[in-house]
Amino acid sequence: MLLSLAIKNFAIVSQLEVNWHNQMTTITGETGAGKSIAIDALAQALGERSEASMVRANTDKAEVIAVFDITNLTSAQNWLKEHELFNDDECILRRVISKEGRSKAYINGSQVPASQLKGIGSLLVSIHGQHAHQLLTKPEHQRFMLDQYAGNQTLLNKLKANYLDLQSKTSEYKQLTEKQAEFSAQKQLLQYQVDELNNAELIEGEYQEIEQEHKRLHHANSLQGDGQHALDILHENENGNAYSALQSALSLLHKSSNLDSRLTPTIELLDSALIQLDEGTSELRNYIDDLELNPARLIEVEQRLNLYVELSRKHQVFPEQLIEKLEELTDELNKLTNSDNRLIELESEIELAKNSYKELAIELTNCRLKFAKQLNQKITASMQQLNMADAVFEIEIKSDPETFTQFGSDKIEFLVSANPGQPLQPLLKVASGGELSRMSLAIQVITAQKVTTPTLLFDEVDVGVSGPTASAVGKLMRELSNNTQVICVTHLPQVACYGHQQQFVNKQTHSGMTQTSMEALNQTGRIDELARLLGGDTISATTKANALELLSIAHAH
Known part of the structure; x- marks a missing residue:
């Protein structure tokens, strides 16, 4: 899990150090205060592309240091050992970005390519952004989410290797065939x-x-x-x-x-x-x-x-x-004569590779069907909790045994019916903006339950929901935090109240320079912040009472 995050001269942050806890942490603040800056900074430590604009004005470089506890994370330990970067039960990721836009990456004190930050980062953190619902309409992302939930990566790696081998042999066969007339003369x-x-x-x-x-x-x-x-x-x-x-x-x-x-x-x-x-x-x-x-x-x-x-x-x-x-x-x-023999060999090799591919593809299809059935039930139930009482979700899998791709022979599509009597249709065609946001959230929360990374970040994924629906979102995330560390950036008090901890982001201007800070809120601070989210700048006894009620209800779960 993420233990601490230190940020220096990043965007509008001069210096910031945050210690993180397990279970669920919510991050709130005024609009424009920079609630997502911590997430953006962490993304740099995880190997995302850096830019000169990330460096705070009038400074030479930005620096981000993220410290993770990997005591119980065997996959991360093995990755670090394989790359000779293991250092006990902590993993320290560091990224330094110059004002020219160049960057340096470090893992446990050793300089590494930024791509290695991505390699280890994918085992430590899973980030779900506020634009995830846009990705959700893309077939390739739908396939990715299903395979991630089903844990198909090992099978996909085998299938890809087989597919590339088949492609190589097919390409060689095609080239030899095209040259046969020339070869004959x-x-x-x-x-x-x-x-x-x-x-x-x-x-x-x-x-x-x-x-x-x-x-x-x-x-x-x-x-x-x-x-x-x-x-x-x-x-x-x-x-x-x-x-x-x-x-x-x-x-x-x-x-x-x-x-x-x-x-x-x-x-x-x-x-x-x-x-x-x-x-x-x-x-x-x-x-x-x-x-x-x-x-x-x-x-x-x-x-x-x-x-x-x-x-x-x-x-x-x-x-x-x-x-x-x-x-x-x-x-x-002899070489030309051998090309004739090679064609005969290739025909046999291609047939064997196709058969091997089909066996793996069938195994992948069956696995997808099994977990798609689970997801259909869970996501439908989750959507209904998010004030879509009659919604039905279904993953359609159409398989063509003569289709060969590195991702298998399946065409995968997420279908929904938002209202009674409506037939199942592709997600994008039937969902309004608010519905799509809620569907996306339901899908992300459910699929996140099977993600093996110890830290899940949700960056304003609750955009477009409110009221009882927002409360249901918070409840879902709190349940999720029973098994993994959850960090959630939100503007909704009904979500923020479900956090076991809450961080407040504040933006101030001194001497013409803007500075963003983040502080952990105690019980009183949380009540004040939730009251502000409920009633705006004016905090009254009523909004405080409502805030306290929200906290009481949330922590009763």
């Missing part, structure tokens, strides 16, 4: 290209090998002639060759080495050269013998070489890159 071309390259039976490194073989075969005559001429020069010319010349030179040097031993290293080198020359000529002779003039093989190699060149020109790559190109094209073809 592309696939046909790729298949032709892959087949052509596969039929070529390309071998890694083959192009370089046959390029060399082609040169050898094409120039076999000149290679053979040049080789034989070199062999003659080196060894086989009878009129003189390099081998014979080297032998003769070595013979002379061996004789000379007997006279000068310094020739020995030279002789050794030349001996080695003679051996290598002999081996080299032997290799050259083998090379010449192996050379063959093979026109048939030359034609075969030229055809293979031309195939590589032609394919490389087609695919705009170097011949040695053709195998890499084949792998690339094969990969593209």
Whole structure:
């Protein structure tokens, strides 16, 4: 529950600290005094959008601090632990707003995004504003109120996840289907290209090998002639060759080495050269013998070489890159082929997702029907207490199993009959402004009984009601406060008297500056304030007596 609220330089509040109690607290004050400022300030601590206009004139920043007791609120404790913000049994929310409109948010002293204030705030406080009856006419808000009362959030989260998964798969299927015509032509071309390259039976490194073989075969005559001429020069010319010349030179040097031993290293080198020359000529002779003039093989190699060149020109790559190109094209073809398989997979996945969605949607519909029946009875009874004796309320739920949304397959509408003999019709069509306000109040009070937040704020939700109806409103709220903390801003004495505590808001002007204050009223103060609400500025013995009677009646309940 809300323990305290400290406000500094917010709107027309200079400084204000309010301690709150359990059960029901009413807030009253003169028109324009700023009765709702505490609610507006608390909304900032709960993460609502901030504006520069919220900062009090001639000050640099506004600050709001709200302290909550979460001793018995497991959901809030778990949320704080999950976000590593837990601090015993208190939760302190702080919001600082600069005069430029920028803001900073804090939870238990740690700076956080404003969105986290909203996250924890939704577990601590539920605010019902004076314009709630306008929201009540919107189908999406009607659905929200029913689901909130029924506690359907976990089921809705599952349904939403399933719905998003179904949407994703359906979108993928649609995109693939739309591209199938394009894919078909592309696939046909790729298949032709892959087949052509596969039929070529390309071998890694083959192009370089046959390029060399082609040169050898094409120039076999000149290679053979040049080789034989070199062999003659080196060894086989009878009129003189390099081998014979080297032998003769070595013979002379061996004789000379007997006279000068310094020739020995030279002789050794030349001996080695003679051996290598002999081996080299032997290799050259083998090379010449192996050379063959093979026109048939030359034609075969030229055809293979031309195939590589032609394919490389087609695919705009170097011949040695053709195998890499084949792998690339094969990969593209596989992807397109897989898209066909993916379509088949998606059809099955979509069908499974639809079936799963329908199961969850049916479960949600059944839950809504169950709690709608409860609400029909309770809200009808509550409306009748609010001086609408013949009113009937009913929640209509129409389900279409082929409708898929993140909120289920139901169309939900609040129907009422305000007078005897009138058929049930949509809320907006049959209710006058005052009736709509009372209906809204009845619905809010009843649905609030199932809300799990420990604090409920009602900001002038009793607009448009008066007299006995107003008294019934106060009684309903007091009953509600038996289970949760209720804070109610009101202008009606018949409502204010039902509070276990009452706060009075006062506005004063000093030195040209307006200041709003709030004070807790004692018994005497409450009687005076209720008398003012009953009789205006003039407080008489009669209005005081009426005020005391109101308090006595209210506190007798």
